[in-house]
């Protein structure tokens with residue numbers, strides 16, 4: 001039985017990487033999907049996510065959305081009305097740059113805060129407003145293991161992911177009694193444009209060596225594995241899970 005049949009989901013950053021796989025997995029499990037992203041084309045090429053879902057017989061629509069603008073997030077959630085109203089919000093959109101702490105300046109830090117923190121804060125807010133007016137729902141925020149352990153001195157990125165985790169716990173408390181569960185995922189290093197192009201580690205010799213030496217499972221993760229975690233948190237399989245940060249990292253956080 002499909003785990004999300006009859007549900008409508010909004011996935012920010014759904015054009016590429018983890019978000020794209022989340023959209024595909026949700027659609028396979030019966031959800032109608034709003035892909036909310038700056039761009040339609042996946043960062044690493046291929047058929048746009050909403051077209052891929054439609055080709056596979058699902059319902060999906062694309063909304064151009066910059067998560068740093070609250071009004072764009074409202075438009076993305078509005079688009080789910082076409083599918084009966086939002087049930088699941090995945091605040092996944094995020095950016096990463098390999099900037100060392102001492103090199104960060106105001107503009108760069110602001111950009112991180114605008115996308116990774118403000119995007120999740122207001123994404124959760126606009127989704128919760130609608131969910132309170134309906135049957136509740138599930139909000140899944142994309143944090144990172146960078147929230148709980150150092151992976152290089154990517155301090156500006158890590159602080160945003162810590163903020164995503166604390167936002168998650170606070171909202172789990174705020175809405176737990178009103179039928180809205182709020183959880184986050186903390187992925188380890190996953191093969192996407194972020195880790196293959198922006199700061200290349202996956203698919204490189206030094207990366208493979210690092211994975212073998214450092215990660216108990218001796219490999220990096222796949223976006224499909226993050227998508228399965230999102231499916232769990234979005235669906236009734238996790239009906240008593242609220243305020244959780246689900247680590248998906250091959251074991252590195254608790255063993256390294």
Ligand SMILES: NC(=O)c1ccc[n+]([C@@H]2O[C@H](COP(=O)([O-])OP(=O)(O)OC[C@H]3O[C@@H](n4cnc5c(N)ncnc54)[C@H](O)[C@@H]3O)[C@@H](O)[C@H]2O)c1
Nearest residue numbers: 013016017018038066067093094144187189190192193194
């Ligand atoms: N890849 C990893 O190793 C990893 C690890 C931990 C956490 N994450 C998190 O997973 C999430 C997805 O990352 P990914 O690896 O799939 O990256 P990605 O770059 O492959 O995909 C990110 C998507 O977000 C979109 N996006 C960027 N800024 C946006 C904005 N302002 N508004 C709307 N959309 C925007 C991009 O266009 C892109 O489609 C991010 O929050 C990232 O921090 C990734």
